[in-house]
Amino acid sequence: MVDRIFVHIGLPKTATSYLQTILWSNRDALREQGIVLPGAERRDHLWASRTVRNDRHAAHAPEEHRTAWPRLLAELADTPGTGLISHEFFAAASRKQARAMVEALPSPEVHLVVTAREPLGLFAASWQESLKNGETTPLADYAREVSRSSNAIWNWRTLDLRLVLQRWSAAVPPERIHVLVLDPGAPRDDVWNRFAGILGLDPASCDLSGSFPNSSMGVVEAETLRRINGRLEGFTKALDKGVYLRTFLADERLVPRGGDRFWPEPDQIEECRQRARDAVVHLADGSFDVVGDLAHLLVPEELEERRVPASVTDAEVAEVAVDLVAVLMGDVRRLRRRQRRRDDASPVRSALRRLRPRAED
Structure with missing residues (x-):
């Protein structure tokens, strides 16, 4: 059994x-x-989070998904060392669900690691991620209220650091909650080095070459994806969203276009500022283990000028959509040619060609 988790x-x-x-x-x-x-x-950690959070779809999921949480618990119970579970959707758990999860873990010493960043950039990035998951809510209407549902991922329920800490502090004492504050000006591997330090790992022992940043779309590209989501039919399963919306369409075809960066509406920016101040006060008043500079959680008072998604015009969306159709046409042709080559190389097709009578016969 692991001695701590x-x-x-x-x-x-x-x-x-x-x-x-x-x-x-x-x-x-x-x-x-x-x-x-x-x-x-x-994905076992994702599926486990759904069980922990009583996700409404979990009961009807495949057995591999439904058994992920007990499989993780069994492995931790049968293996010595320090256990590690990692998925961001656990942040949506209620107080009751957090306590039940911690009580189920096969170790009396449970630590929480919470990675955090300033709420304005977080808010804009999370809206984009919701679009990659098939959502259609305009940014001006996004997360206007704090959801009471532990199924609500793209909401202040998971984005507000103070709210998440308040719920999880009911399950893990603050002195064992490690809040890792991202430094926006640090090299990319800084967050890994500090994360490894919390775990007691030698950060240099791991190969970082396979890691990658989760890049963002421009404002017009994001608005185009939002409108496409409203027209799609049948792309409701997690596999469809992950493979076709997030990876194929967003990350591989819309993100590379670049585009203008953007802010939410002015009142949403002010809300981000206030939530940041509340989080900093909450951390300063508690006995949490803060790894980093609390000042990096605050939204700057002076911001560069950026567009808001509501300013995107139909003509701009049409231009991106036309370009996207042209790219997709090339994709379809390449896929068909690849399939044709596979078909031609199949043993059955080769046998049929040998049996076909030649013209001179």
């Missing part, structure tokens, strides 16, 4: 994909240093 709960859009890519591509190096990353694949 670290649970990394996000927040979402705080270098979580970057960190998880490093962890899963270096499992052997982690194990050599006594870190147990349970599960067969990275």
Whole structure:
């Protein structure tokens, strides 16, 4: 049985994909240093979070998904060392769900790791991520209220550091809650080095070459994706969203276009400022282990001028959409040619060609 367990709960859009890519591509190096990353694949931690949060879709999910949480618990119970669970969707758990999760873990010593960043950039990035997951809400209407549902990921429920800490402090004492504040001016590997330090890992022992930043779309590209989502039919499963919307359409075709960066509406910016101040006060008044500079959680008073998504015109969307159709036409042609070559190379097709009578016969 592991002697202690670290649970990394996000927040979402705080270098979580970057960190998880490093962890899963270096499992052997982690194990050599006594870190147990349970599960067969990275998605096991996602599926476990759905069970913990009583996700409304979990009961009807495939058995592989439904059994992820008990499989993680069994592996942690059967393996010595330090356990590590990491997924940002755990941040949405209620107080009751957080307590139940911690009580189920096979170790009396549970630590929480919370990665955090200033709320304005976080808010804009999370709206983009919601679009990559098929949402259609305009940024001006995004997260206007704090959801009471533990299924609400793209909401202040998971984005507000103070609210997340208040819920999870009911399950883990503040002195065992490590808040890692992202430094916006630091090299990319800074967050990994400090994350590894919390775990007691040698950061140089892991290969970072497979890691990557989660890039953003420009404002017109984001608005185009939002409108496309409103026309799509049948792309509701997690696989469809992950493979076709997030990876194929957004990350591989819209992100490379670049485009103008953007802010939310002015009143949303002020809300981000206030939530940042509240989080800093909450951390300063508690006994949390803060790794980093609390000042990096504050939204600057002076911001560069940027557009808002509501300023995007139909003509701009049409231009991106036409370019996108042209790119997709090339994709379709390449896929068909590839399929044709595979068909031609198949044993059955080769046998049929040999049996076909020649013209001179």
